[in-house]
Amino acid sequence: MSNKLTIGMFGFGVVGQGLYDIIKTKNLNLEIKKFVIKNADKKRSLPAELFSTDAEAILDDPEINTVVELIDDAEAAYRLTVRALKSGKNVVSANKKMIAGHLEELVDIQHEYGTSLLYEGAVCGSIPIIRNLEEYYDNELLHSVSGIFNGSSNYILSKVFNENQLYADALKKAQELGFAETDPTLDVGGYDPKFKVCIVASHAYGIYVKPDDVFNIGIDKLGQQDIRFAKEKNFKIKLIPTAKEIDGNKVVLYVLPRLVGKESILYNVENENNGVLVKAAFADEQFFYGKGAGGHPTGSAVLSDIAALRYGYRYEYKKHLESSALNYSQDYLIKVYLRYTDDQLIEKLNFSEITERYYAADFKYVIGHINLQQIAAHKADLDREGNFIAEIA
Template structure:
């Protein structure tokens, strides 16, 4: 029999309201005691007595046994989640940045205090990828995980490619729909996708990686030239995080725009939808598809975690707590497309091989193989010169760098 949950929810934004909308349609053994909000003057759709601005009203209430954290401030989220776990309360969170930056400590806190932190809603919205990595693939050898993890950037790329909108118009639409923040750099710069990838990799491979060690290059330098190139080649541009096991000792991770062929699952993942491709040794290739942005899709994932806590569900972190032979590395080679103006950037990247090169007026690009370490070293140069980089190869071709 399920236990009664008394819940305190931090945040009543898009996801918080979406969660509430779903909960009131269900007959579940739970009660929302209080919402903690930042702005007491903002007009709310629920009774005023349900809201407070004092976090300790929830965190110090012994009757509240479950905390749901749905705020945008990663530092404040960390303090909330840490105090809740150490106070004996179970937690559900959708804060991918906070979880990625503190995952090792959060795992230790759960073990020390016998509490549970669930965060399905933090990775790919409505797609249940964490639970599948944790349970279904617990004994599976995973060759790679890749996909579209950010609905905001995918919405923008879909609009510019499919409807011919310019980048700024598509971004404004994404912001108006609540898919992108006022400052969109986390989404379009690949940071959001990177945080989600780090969380997924911890469950897939048992490797916990610091965010600053993982390369992320986004779509903010996208130009009409890339769209012209993609349409001529019959491919699409998607922002794709990648994790690949290179051998029995190394796993690599990066986030880059990718040229996606029509034969690939991700080609037809458009607008705010997400898609995750898992390449496994025994199950072969499997594809997960669903909405990755919006209050109700993410709210449904949060509710799934809340419902699991009624039966004392916990992540076991089986691969994280196992024998740690697998290590993260950036010492890999991969094929990239580089659209550039500054010839010095091409020299600095020191291509190991060049497959194609094109000059025409203002449009210059080169396709070839580079070391990921060189991309990392030149990341600021790429940004400053407004160059555009895309992964132009196959996952099977990503390999350890040769000296």
């Protein structure tokens, strides 16, 4: 028999509203007692007495046994989550930045206080990748976990490649649809998928990696020359986070645009959809596909976590008990396409091998092999206007 959950929810934005819409259609053993929001003057679709601007209305209420955290401010979310867990309340969160930045501490708090923090909604929208890594792959040696983790950037790239839209126009449309924020840097700059791949790596490999230690390069410097090059070679460009085990004792994490060919299952993942590709030693290659942006897809993942709490579910973090042999590394060679303007950049990057050079009136590019350490060391140079780098898988 399930336990009744009395819920206090922080935030009532796109995901919060989507979650509430889904809950209304279900006969679940739960009650949302209070919403804490930032703006008391904003018109809401629910009775005013359900809302408060005071966090204590949830944190100090002994009847509330479950906190759902759906706010944008990562540091505020962290403080609320820690207080809730330490006061005996279980927490469901969709804040990937908060979780990725504080995961090791949050795991320790759960163990110390006997509470549970679930966060399926923080990674890849409606795709249950965390639960699968925890349960299905808990005893499996994983070679890699990669894919399309950000629906906003994928929507933009789909419009650029399939409908010949300009990048700026596709971005504007994504913002109008609510897939991208007014400041889209987290999405198109590759920060959002970086937070997600750090969380994924913890469950896939049992290691804690701080987001600041992982480099990310996004699609914000994508130019018409890069699009033309990709189309001529029958590629599409996708923004791909990668977690990969190498040499039996190291794990590499990075986020880069990738030139993806038709033979890749990721080639046809379009619009706001996400796709997660898991390569395992025994289960071989498996693929998860689903909506990655929007209130209802993420709301469904949050609801799945809430429903699991009714039966006392918690992450076991099994791989952390056996991960002593694995260490985070950036020492890994990849093949890349690099468009550039300044020849000195090529010298700085110290390519292991350059297999192709191209010079034209409007742009130059090279194709070659380079160590991830070099890309990380010169990220500021690569992020400058006139440069664009993409992995060639």
